[in-house]
Amino acid sequence: MKDMENLQALLPFAAIEQKENTCSLAVPGKNSYEAASLLKNSGFDYLRDIIGMDYGDTLGVIYSLSSSENPEIILFLKTATSDKAAPKFDSVIDLWDSADLYEREVHDFFGICFVNSPDMRRLFLRQDWRGFPLRKDYDARPEINPIPLGNENLAEMETLPVLDIMNADDKFEAHETVFDQSEYVVNFGPQHPATHGVLHLRVSLDGEVIRKIDPNFGYIHRGIEKMSEAYTYPQILHLTDRLDYLSGAINRHAVCLAVEKGLQLEVPERAHYIRTIIDELTRIASHLLGWGAMCMDMGSITAFVYGMRDREKIMDIFEETCGGRLMANYNVIGGVMADIHPNFQKRVKDFIPYMRKMLKEYHLLFTGNPIARGRMDGIGYLSREKAIALGATGPVGRASGWSNDTRKIDPYAAYAKAGFKEMLRTGGLTFDRYIIRLDEVEESLKILEQLIDNIPEGGYAAKTRAIIKLPEGEYFQRVEGARGEFCVYINSRGDKYPYRIKFRSPSMTLVNVLKAIVPGTKVADLIMLGGSLDYVIPCIDR
Amino acid sequence: MEVKNIRIRNMKTGDFKENEYLEEYLKELRANGVNIAVAKLDDLINWGRSNSVWPLTFATSCCGIEFMSLGAARYDFARFGWEVTRNSPRQADVIFCCGTIVHKMAPVLKRLYDQMAEPKYVMAFGACAIGGGPFKSSYHTVMGVDQIIPVDVYIPGCPPRPDAMIYGMMQLARKIKMQEFFSLSEEPGLMDFKRIKAKAFEAIKALKDMNPLKKDEKGGKR
Ligand code: SF4
Numbered sequence: 001m002k003d004m005e006n007l008q009a010l011l012p013f014a015a016i017e018q019k020e021n022t023c024s025l026a027v028p029g030k031n032s033y034e035a036a037s038l039l040k041n042s043g044f045d046y047l048r049d050i051i052g053m054d055y056g057d058t059l060g061v062i063y064s065l066s067s068s069e070n071p072e073i074i075l076f077l078k079t080a081t082s083d084k085a086a087p088k089f090d091s092v093i094d095l096w097d098s099a100d101l102y103e104r105e106v107h108d109f110f111g112i113c114f115v116n117s118p119d120m121r122r123l124f125l126r127q128d129w130r131g132f133p134l135r136k137d138y139d140a141r142p143e144i145n146p147i148p149l150g151n152e153n154l155a156e157m158e159t160l161p162v163l164d165i166m167n168a169d170d171k172f173e174a175h176e177t178v179f180d181q182s183e184y185v186v187n188f189g190p191q192h193p194a195t196h197g198v199l200h201l202r203v204s205l206d207g208e209v210i211r212k213i214d215p216n217f218g219y220i221h222r223g224i225e226k227m228s229e230a231y232t233y234p235q236i237l238h239l240t241d242r243l244d245y246l247s248g249a250i251n252r253h254a255v256c257l258a259v260e261k262g263l264q265l266e267v268p269e270r271a272h273y274i275r276t277i278i279d280e281l282t283r284i285a286s287h288l289l290g291w292g293a294m295c296m297d298m299g300s301i302t303a304f305v306y307g308m309r310d311r312e313k314i315m316d317i318f319e320e321t322c323g324g325r326l327m328a329n330y331n332v333i334g335g336v337m338a339d340i341h342p343n344f345q346k347r348v349k350d351f352i353p354y355m356r357k358m359l360k361e362y363h364l365l366f367t368g369n370p371i372a373r374g375r376m377d378g379i380g381y382l383s384r385e386k387a388i389a390l391g392a393t394g395p396v397g398r399a400s401g402w403s404n405d406t407r408k409i410d411p412y413a414a415y416a417k418a419g420f421k422e423m424l425r426t427g428g429l430t431f432d433r434y435i436i437r438l439d440e441v442e443e444s445l446k447i448l449e450q451l452i453d454n455i456p457e458g459g460y461a462a463k464t465r466a467i468i469k470l471p472e473g474e475y476f477q478r479v480e481g482a483r484g485e486f487c488v489y490i491n492s493r494g495d496k497y498p499y500r501i502k503f504r505s506p507s508m509t510l511v512n513v514l515k516a517i518v519p520g521t522k523v524a525d526l527i528m529l530g531g532s533l534d535y536v537i538p539c540i541d542r
Numbered sequence: 543m544e545v546k547n548i549r550i551r552n553m554k555t556g557d558f559k560e561n562e563y564l565e566e567y568l569k570e571l572r573a574n575g576v577n578i579a580v581a582k583l584d585d586l587i588n589w590g591r592s593n594s595v596w597p598l599t600f601a602t603s604c605c606g607i608e609f610m611s612l613g614a615a616r617y618d619f620a621r622f623g624w625e626v627t628r629n630s631p632r633q634a635d636v637i638f639c640c641g642t643i644v645h646k647m648a649p650v651l652k653r654l655y656d657q658m659a660e661p662k663y664v665m666a667f668g669a670c671a672i673g674g675g676p677f678k679s680s681y682h683t684v685m686g687v688d689q690i691i692p693v694d695v696y697i698p699g700c701p702p703r704p705d706a707m708i709y710g711m712m713q714l715a716r717k718i719k720m721q722e723f724f725s726l727s728e729e730p731g732l733m734d735f736k737r738i739k740a741k742a743f744e745a746i747k748a749l750k751d752m753n754p755l756k757k758d759e760k761g762g763k764r
Contacts, residue, residue: 060721125682126646133681140681152651171680193599193629197606198647219647220602223680238676245604289607308614315611326607407679456738538603538642 010042011035011199021410022476024076032079033090040095043067044075045388047092049504050102050290051489052110054081054136059112061086064476064489064504068388068402071409074476091117097516098391098509109134109225118176124218124541133226134500141277154202176190178214179204193526194297197537199511201526208335208522209400215511228501233259233333233468236501238382240488243329244539246286247482251503252331254488257412259333262470262492265462269409269414275456276414277348278322278330279479280444286482287312287395287437287444294531295355295366296436298375303366310358317347333468335461348452352445359438367435378530379428380517387428391509392518394484396533399436400428417454418447433532462528469496481506483534503542507535548719550592550608550712551622564645564716571720591635593623595663598634599652602641605668605701609640617704624711631657636714637753640701643684655691661721663714666693667707669700676700683752 007025008016014025016036024052027035048064060080066073081087091114093099103114104123111132112122121127131138132143179185181202190198198219204211224243228236233255241248242253252276260267292307321339322328330336366372382392387400397404405422407415425441470492478487484506491500509526509534518526547548548555548564555561572744601609612619619625628634631654655664669675675686687693694717697710 073576073590091667095707124646138681145645145681147645149652151653152646186745190647191654193627198602219644219650220642221644221646221682222642223682227677242604244677245607245751249748262707278647307618308611311613312616325611325703326604368602414569 002270003313006042010038010531015192022074022398023073024078024474024503026078029079029081029089032061033081033092034079035077036092036095039075041079043069046071046098046123047096047098047102047391048074048485049414049487049489050106051500051502052112052134052166053491053500054134056111056136057084058082059084059135060286061089061106061112062489064090071404074478076474086113087111088115090111090115091420093117094328096391099388101508101512108132111135121343122218123370126151126218126220133223134358137156138226141429169335178202179212183211187249188526190216191343194530195228195388195537196293196530199535199537203523203526205523209332210518210521210523210526213515213518214527215515217511217537218540219541220538222538224319224500225542229497229499233470233498236498237332238329241329242487242501242538243505243542244481244507244536245444246289247282247486247535248326249275249282249328251328251486252329254477254479254486255278255490256331256491257292257479258488259468259476260474262473262475262490263333263465263468265334265451267335268454268459269464271460273451274336274340274460275331276418277448277451277455278318278328278336279413279495280382280447281314281317282328283482284441284444285311288314288537289310290435290482290531290534291362291434294528295372296397297527297531300372300373303362306358306362306365313351313354316324317344317351320344321348331407332461334464336404337461339460340455345452345455348448350447352452355441355445359442362438367438373431375525375528376397376429376431376434376532378429378520379525380433380532382428382517383400384426384428384514387513387518392484392513393509394481395436395440396433396507396513398486399425399432401426406478412477412479415447416449416478418450420452421449425473430529430532435536467496469494478504483507483510483536483539505539505542507539509539510535511540548716550715550719554711558713558716560713564720565752566718568720574619581752585640588719588721594626594634595624595635595714595718596626597624598627598631598638599627599660600628600639600651602643603648603670604629605640605670608666608701608704609638609705612704614709614750617708619711621706622708622711622715624698631655632659634658635661636663636665636693638665638667640676643687644682645684646682648684648690651687652690655678662717663694664691665697665710665714667697667710668702669698672696674700708725 013031014027017024044065044067046066048066051062051064053062058080060078063077063095065075067076079089086242098380101123103117104119106112107120107124108124111133122129147407149396179338186203186205187200188203189195190200200212200216200219228239237252237255240251243251288307288311292304295303298426318328321327322330382400384401387397387402393404401424403422403424408422420443423436423443425436428509472492472494475490478485487504488504489502490498492501514530514533546629567743595763611617637655637658666672671687674683677683682688695710695714
């Protein structure tokens with residue numbers, strides 16, 4: 001889709017609104033599938049997210065789309081229905097593979113059903129949960145949903161309820177089960193050292209070979225999106241750090257940028273530079289941990305200890321300037337919380353050559369190790385088309401050859417001022433995903449090198465009002481987190497609280513990738529493949 | 543044993559802050575007629591117990607990363623003999639609750655705790671494990687692990703620094719040193735042979751009553 005004027009011709013029934021590089025299309029509920037498939041066929045092959053909405057008297061969904069050819073353009077396809085008792089839309093699962101988990105999420109939180117979707121189980125909450133928490137009229141009294149005493153009945157996870165439109169009462173009918181009666185199913189997690197968090201996978205095995213996996217989320221679902229609806233914007237910032245805690249500063253940056261865009265706040269140049277440097281340090285720390293954890297999954301404890309040791313250097317820099325180690329709590333609306341510590345520049349400059357030396361050591365120690373290569377080579381292939389269809393952004397997508405670096409596509413903060421390459425590989429194998437993280441650390445060091453001496457003088461934060469009220473409207477911001485595209489969508493009604501806030505978790509699609517690449521591999525590879533994708537579960541669960 | 547006689551490494555009682563708590567715990571034990579560790583054999587056993595506490599690797603969210611830092615090179619809890627992290631609760635002595643516990647996770651945590659062998663201890667790491675932390679107003683968060691299982695040591699912070707975690711671990715070591723290993727105490731969490739025996743009898747009886755055929759019908763797939 002080269003130019004947006006064609007859109008109206010393509011979708012005559014849509015109301016189109018355009019703002020900079022964002023375009024919203026509102027279509028009636030009955031046309032939603034038609035619109036989606038027309039858009040898909042005209043090049044919008046990346047479904048970023050599906051956002052559920054409770055507009056008050058109507059319920060709706062927003063499909064956030066982009067095209068891999070032309071990623072600057074963001075398209076919102078909106079649709080709504082006034083039938084609050086039994087809201088339903090056509091499923092787009094056959095158009096985009098990533099729709100699977102997104103639709104289940106919307107169903108879980110809003111009770112919206114997707115016709116023709118083969119799987120309408122709840123995604124995060126237990127199957128026996130009462131109510132739909134993100135609806136505005138949700139009753140949150142603890143008596144209705146007390147702390148459960150017993151384990152979840154896995155039999156309820158077994159059947160796939162499908163909304164059947166031929167059925168007069170619109171009942172959920174179980175057509176199929178996840179696993180066959182004859183299959184041998186093993187539970188993996190939620191309490192398992194190699195799941196990288198509390199992820200529950202049910203794995204169907206044929207001897208040692210995996211046939212199929214069924215992920216079960218929600219063991220760390222804290223309801224951050226709902227909580228945020230009652231919090232002011234500065235308060236929300238603290239919750240964003242705790243989504244994907246390994247790239248906390250980057251998440252927080254996204255929310256700050258979105259709010260600043262809404263307030264049309266001029267952020268000082270100095271703050272932009274500091275934020276960029278902090279983001280890149282965060283990315284390095286996250287990749288080091290990701291690298292160490294992946295190597296540990298392959299049995300190398302030494303690599304983990306090395307990664308953590310070098311990560312501590314970054315933690316020291318954070319501690320001096322931000323006051324916190326893991327939770328930097330540094331970005332605020334309008335800039336950063338405090339100016340950098342006098343030692344900051346020196347410390348970062350010391351760190352860069354040190355890290356370069358260590359990267360060499362990592363390669364010497366592990367990358368060339370025949371045992372490690374034996375484990376990684378030729379396993380876990382993800383093609384470029386599949387990566388786009390699944391929406392696997394970040395290092396995973398780039399290892400498959402999909403150029404999706406938001407820092408390049410839509411430069412924010414001081415990224416436009418630094419020269420760096422977007423790391424791309426074409427293999428799509430586990431080894432590519434392994435090596436691309438170390439390569440990205442190298443690029444991050446280059447960015448740091450260019451920026452650290454050029455931090456402009458001036459204020460570190462713009463003045464903001466004591467009470468921040470965002471003007472009515474929708475605000476969207478995407479940034480490049482350590483695991484992929486992190487997005488925040490804010491719908492404001494002119495209040496000091498958001499009407500709806502939605503975070504796009506880059507990790508969620510990665511679990512979908514796992515589901516796609518795992519069949520046919522061995523049990524031991526499952527753990528390593530999980531490590532190579534490097535997802536963070538609390539980011540998925542929110 | 544008096545509180546003032548307990549040393550952890552080279553730290554004496556005066557170096558610790560929360561001494562009143564231990565004094566009170568001691569009084570409480572005495573008042574309930576529980577023997578306090580006095581004998582030399584107890585001392586020896588407790589010396590061993592407090593220096594080789596095996597934690598369960600259990601982390602749900604952000605605090606878990608600081609727990610990993612604690613295990614890595616700089617903070618290195620191997621210095622205290624705590625590094626043998628176990629992946630099975632049946633082999634663990636202490637459960638480190640790192641991170642938020644939510645409704646869906648609560649039964650899992652309870653089950654893990656129940657699977658641990660006595661004597662067992664619980665440490666609540668971070669604001670979330672203590673009382674819900676930043677997610678106090680959420681519909682899906684459990685407001686502290688002590689709603690589900692008893693807690694021995696609370697370590698505040700969001701997340702607590704690894705140093706704070708070490709301090710908390712030393713506090714637990716002091717508690718362990720005070721208990722008499724061979725006593726028949728009534729305090730839950732301590733070795734309680736009477737209770738365990740009664741439970742075992744109950745379980746055996748229940749097994750006898752059970753109809754194996756009936757169970758098969760209900761069982762089904764796991
Ligand atoms: S206490 Fe803070 S750091 Fe720890 S799990 Fe809770 S939110 Fe995360």
